[in-house]
Amino acid sequence: MLGKLTIDALPFYSGIAMAGALTVVCVALGVVAFITRLGRWRYLWTEWLTSLDHKKIGIMYVTLALVMLVRGVIDALLIRTQQAFAFEPNGYLPPDHFDQIFTSHATIMMFFVAMPFVLGLLNIVVPQQIGARRVAFPFMNSAGLWLTVSGAGLVMISLVIGKFSTAYWTAYPPQSGVQFNPGVGVDYWIWAVLLSSVGSLLTGINFLVTIVKRRAPGMRLMMMPLFTWAALCTSILIIFAYPALIVAATLLGLDRQLGMHFFTGLQGGGNVANYVSLFWIWGHPHVYILILPAFGIYSEVVATFSGRKLSGYAPLIYSTAAITVLSLVVWLHHFFTLGSGADVNAFFGSAAPLIAVPTIVTIAAWLLTMYRGRVQFSVPMLFTLGFIVTFLVGGISGFLFAVAPASIHDTTFRVAHFHNLLIPGALFGYFAGYQYWFPKAFGFRLDEKWGRRAFWCWIVGFCLAFMPLYVLGLMGMPQRLNRTNVADWQPYLILAQCGVLFILCGIVFLAVQIAVSIRDRAMLAVPGGDPWNARTLEWATASPPAAYNFAVVPEVHGIDPWWTMKQETANHERPRFRDIVMPGNSSAGIALGATSFVFAFAMIWQIWWLAAIGGLSVFAAVLSQTFHDRVGRRIPASEVEAIESRRAGSDALAVGVPT
Amino acid sequence: MTDAVVTANNGDEIEAEAARRAIEEKTYGFWIGLTSDAIVFALLCAIFVAMAHGTADGPAGDTLFRLPRIFAQTVLLLASSATFGFAGVAIAAGRSRRAVLWLGVTFLLGLGFISAEIAELYSMAAADAGPSRSGYLSAFFTLIGTYGAHVSVGLVWIVLLGCEVGLRGITPFATSRVYRLGLFWHFLVIVWINIFSLVYLPGLL
């Protein structure tokens, strides 16, 4: 009746796992109770959960990323604590439990922090940057979000019911095969990855089409803001890379569930190298899927807070494109060497120097912009500068890595190196974007003081947590250790532990920053809608924007169109408003997420009747959305006019350009 | 919160424009979706080729494949591509009954293909050459199974669109849907030609 699901699935085996499970359950119940007490379910449902508005979908994506970030960092703390104090007999975590935490840290950070953060910022910003009223496929957007959420839900529920994978985030066979991992852990991993991959793929397609087809009249490709360029390249990479991950995870599942022999054992004719190739066909471009948007954000932030046009706009674009093309070349390379044994270190090694050239060009362009402009050291700018400094270290270590003897390849040197790529190179960028565009999304700024505090905690914490790992790597400490036996390592591990505590403070301060900013929102309000005196088109809309973004679609004649508009304020005549058709609401997106969650859960636990119900409801959810001829909800011109004149009234200070 | 409904003879300029644009974007997006799908097939084919020797001393293509059956499957599929073309022509000519008829024929041909394929896979599995026999067979079953799943989705889709055209007539939306289904269907035929030459031909020769 319930497949493999029995009472033993509850985490009675360990106090720590129990505590984790109880925390998840209590927080979830707490949130439900809180919303019920406020009586806000209906509001939540109509305004958010079923919304097809790209700005709201973006905000939900970012919220997911921040929530999962907390989980990911707590996992990191547990890993660090174990390694720091597991000298002599055991430490506090049994190996099996340690490996679960290890796997979930990396899985969560990659699929449920970094990806949703990127896609969320894309959603909030890109349509406005290109002067569009909406994305090309609003429903697909919502479907992408809810599939990702349901994947994250699977990882979270694995804390409570059953266990998570112990095969690390790469899930290489044979550790991820049934012999070594007979439980449901790897199946949780497979389904979480599948759901979120499909979600990301849908969103990637959506943004490619949006950017190609929905730019404002006059905006040529070489006039697009750099973040939009990054979004375009990222979407292309998503479309090429994610199918490989979907195939890899599916074949792994077939090996496990149907006893196939893709990767298992020589006697079956399988070949582990095929998995490795498939995984890195995705994994390699994925690094740039995460990094390119961050670079795009840094470009926007540098231009705005230097108060001038980006120096080297074209070289910046060529660099972005070059990085994309190089990733695709590596993609192709893995494709053709499939089956002949992949060289995974090519990923960490040879690509780094190759990518270095466009990266250096990019950083030089930013420095030049700052040098020629007047720099304002706001929080987004701090994250940018922090990135530039730490990334130089990361770049040097990348070179070292490429030339160094293979003996450091599987040490903590690698761990330090790729965290150096991913924390300053990706996460800091998202933080910068989050601080920069927060007023865009909500109409008030984030508190500066707490923002600075959070920044300093992050940067200090990052250096403390990962610089010792470079040293440890050179001393020969292997990665993925669940206990250590060398006394010399311990001081460094304790130092790294302190770093994680700083990072934890950074997270707490980010939370405090939100609370303080909500309290002081009147003081932090941005009536003109353009608090940073910015340059690109997304600041031409109200903050927060009306559902339709632009009452009158702007014409674009060059880069930084909003800056140009602000210069020619003469145009005060009232525009003629027209009806606007916008996508309405749809509950099919969230229904798709919920039913796919049920389906995946049933497949994991082999509850076949439930899987059948879940599968059919997924089909029904998709169907309900596919066959209708509605183009959306019509907002009459009179309503548009009312909204716009209210806005004009409320920001007498704002520049009088009809947006 | 009322949804504006676009009908075929809508005089409203804004909505007609929005509808036209939506259709154009969907077609473009569909092409891109097909690209991703093509990559999935390419990967599965590459895996199959990479595992060509992983037979684990079990049976391989030269003993398993039967030329008449493959030939019949291919003919059915090519014919269905043609009949789908006729359905498209009928839609363009505004003749919904005829379109439904051709869609029906396409469906039957596709169904014939799927039945032949299931029979093939079943007979192999029954002869101790199932997907868990060897890596080679795992790759074969997965590739062909994925292909069959795509065709089945196409069949369900044909039924749904046939109903739509039959019941609601030929609207701009219905036309565009049939067009995209056509892209999908012809795409599958192209994939089949690749599978035929990569998978079956080496085994038969």
Ligand code: HEM
């Ligand atoms: C925010 C602070 C973070 C801390 C303190 C942290 C800490 C750690 C630690 C201690 C490990 C285990 C290393 C080992 O001994 O092998 C680890 C692994 C990993 N982390 Fe992080 N991490 C952080 C953020 C991130 C982010 C943002 C990402 C990705 C976007 C990430 C991705 C990974 C991956 C993929 C692994 C797995 C490495 C492997 O399987 O060998 N981490 N992290």
